[in-house]
Amino acid sequence: MEIVDNKVASVFSASREYPGDHFVFATGHSAYDTYRMLMKYGGRFRIKNFAIGSRVEHSQILINKAQWGVEQLPGVKAAEYRLTGRSGELPVYTFCMCPGGKIVPAAAFEKTNIVNGMSLYKRNGTFANAAVVAAVNLTNLLKKEIEAEEAMEWVEKLEESFYSFTRGYSAPFCSIRNFMDRKGSTPAPETSYPMGLTEAPLWEMLPPGIAESISASLKDFSGKIKGYETGIIMGLESKTSSPIQAVRENGSRLTGFGNLYMIGEGSGYSGGIISSAVEGVKTAMEIIEKS
Ligand SMILES: Cc1cc2nc3c(=O)[nH]c(=O)nc-3n(C[C@H](O)[C@H](O)[C@H](O)COP(=O)(O)OP(=O)(O)OC[C@H]3O[C@@H](n4cnc5c(N)ncnc54)[C@H](O)[C@@H]3O)c2cc1C
Known part of the structure; x- marks a missing residue:
C-alpha cells in the first residue's frame, strides 16, 4: 500500500498498482496475510470471542x-x-x-x-x-x-x-x-x-x-x-468465526486510516453470508454520503 497523510493512495497486487479514493477490504477471516500487512501499517485489531x-x-x-x-x-x-x-x-x-x-x-x-x-x-x-x-x-x-x-x-x-x-x-x-x-x-x-x-x-x-x-x-x-x-x-x-476484530470508527473505517474500510467476516463484525453482505451495502452508502 502507498499511504499519504493517513490515507491510502494506492494498493499493489503482484502485477499492478490500483490507485483510488476509497479502499474497501473484504478479504474474509482467513486472510491472515492481510491482517498482518494492515498491522504493519498501524491498523489496529483486538481479540474477540x-x-x-x-x-x-x-x-x-x-x-x-x-x-x-x-x-x-x-x-x-x-x-x-x-x-x-x-x-x-x-x-x-x-x-x-x-x-x-x-x-x-x-x-x-x-x-x-x-x-x-x-x-x-x-x-x-x-x-x-x-x-x-x-x-x-x-x-x-x-x-x-x-x-x-x-x-x-x-x-x-x-x-x-x-x-x-x-x-x-x-x-x-x-x-x-x-x-x-x-x-x-x-x-x-x-x-x-x-x-x-x-x-x-x-x-x-x-x-x-x-x-x-x-x-x-x-x-x-x-x-x-x-x-x-x-x-x-x-x-x-477453526473458521466458524474470526478470533480477531478490526478497531473501527465512524461505521466501518479502520481506525488510523482516512479512507480504508474493513468489512465482512474479516472485520470480525459479521458472521455468515447475509450479515457480511449487509456490511458491504452499509459501507457503500457510507462512502456515497461522504463523496
Ligand atoms: C464450506 C462453507 C459453507 C458455508 N456455508 C454457509 C451458509 O450456509 N450460510 C452462511 O451464512 N454462511 C456460510 N459460510 C460462511 C460464508 O461463506 C462467509 O460468512 C461469507 O462468505 C463471508 O463473506 P465475506 O465477503 O466477508 O468474505 P469471503 O466470502 O470469504 O470473501 C473474501 C474474498 O476475498 C478474497 N481475498 C482474500 N485475500 C485477498 C487478497 N489479498 N487480495 C485479493 N482478494 C483476496 C478471497 O479469495 C475471497 O474471495 C460457509 C463457508 C464455508 C467455507
Missing part, C-alpha cells in the same frame, strides 16, 4: 430416524438438528449442520488442515454433518492477556499441527464414542470427506479445555439424538 472444534458425521438415515422416527418423509428433504451443551467448562454447540451434505477441506494456506461443511440444494447425500464447536475466550482459556497477533498464531499453530499429523489434507478422525471415552481406535468408515481420513486421538489434538468440553457435550448430544455416539468426529473446524 470465537468458536473452535471439529466436525461430526453420521448417516443421514440415522438422523432422519432419530428426528422423525422413520427413514424418509415424503416431500421433505432431510432432517436437521441444532444442539447445545453446557456440561463442560465451555459452552458447546453444533453449527452449520449440513443435512444430506458433505464435509469439505477449507484451508486457505498450504500446510494447514481445516474442515468445513456444505449441503447441495437437494440435500440428498448419504451423510449428515455438523460442526461441534466450543465458544472460546482466549484470554480466559490461556489465562493471560492475548494480543490479536498472538490469537492468529494460536489458531495457525493448531491448523498446522493437524496438517503435520496427517502429513497432508486427509482429516484426523475417531469415533464419537472414542472421543467421549478418550481412548480406543476405530477403522476408517465411509465418509463424504473427499481427502480421506487418518485415524487419530482427536481428543488429544484439540487444546485442553476445548476437548474436554466437547467430549462432555457429545455425551449430552448422544442422549438427545438416538445413535449420535455411533458417528465419527474429524478435523479442525
Whole structure:
C-alpha cells in the first residue's frame, strides 16, 4: 500500500498498482496475510470471542430416524438438528449442520488442515454433518492477556499441527464414542470427506479445555439424538468465526486510516453470508454520503 497523510493512495497486487479514493477490504477471516500487512501499517485489531472444534458425521438415515422416527418423509428433504451443551467448562454447540451434505477441506494456506461443511440444494447425500464447536475466550482459556497477533498464531499453530499429523489434507478422525471415552481406535468408515481420513486421538489434538468440553457435550448430544455416539468426529473446524476484530470508527473505517474500510467476516463484525453482505451495502452508502 502507498499511504499519504493517513490515507491510502494506492494498493499493489503482484502485477499492478490500483490507485483510488476509497479502499474497501473484504478479504474474509482467513486472510491472515492481510491482517498482518494492515498491522504493519498501524491498523489496529483486538481479540474477540470465537468458536473452535471439529466436525461430526453420521448417516443421514440415522438422523432422519432419530428426528422423525422413520427413514424418509415424503416431500421433505432431510432432517436437521441444532444442539447445545453446557456440561463442560465451555459452552458447546453444533453449527452449520449440513443435512444430506458433505464435509469439505477449507484451508486457505498450504500446510494447514481445516474442515468445513456444505449441503447441495437437494440435500440428498448419504451423510449428515455438523460442526461441534466450543465458544472460546482466549484470554480466559490461556489465562493471560492475548494480543490479536498472538490469537492468529494460536489458531495457525493448531491448523498446522493437524496438517503435520496427517502429513497432508486427509482429516484426523475417531469415533464419537472414542472421543467421549478418550481412548480406543476405530477403522476408517465411509465418509463424504473427499481427502480421506487418518485415524487419530482427536481428543488429544484439540487444546485442553476445548476437548474436554466437547467430549462432555457429545455425551449430552448422544442422549438427545438416538445413535449420535455411533458417528465419527474429524478435523479442525477453526473458521466458524474470526478470533480477531478490526478497531473501527465512524461505521466501518479502520481506525488510523482516512479512507480504508474493513468489512465482512474479516472485520470480525459479521458472521455468515447475509450479515457480511449487509456490511458491504452499509459501507457503500457510507462512502456515497461522504463523496
Ligand atoms: C464450506 C462453507 C459453507 C458455508 N456455508 C454457509 C451458509 O450456509 N450460510 C452462511 O451464512 N454462511 C456460510 N459460510 C460462511 C460464508 O461463506 C462467509 O460468512 C461469507 O462468505 C463471508 O463473506 P465475506 O465477503 O466477508 O468474505 P469471503 O466470502 O470469504 O470473501 C473474501 C474474498 O476475498 C478474497 N481475498 C482474500 N485475500 C485477498 C487478497 N489479498 N487480495 C485479493 N482478494 C483476496 C478471497 O479469495 C475471497 O474471495 C460457509 C463457508 C464455508 C467455507
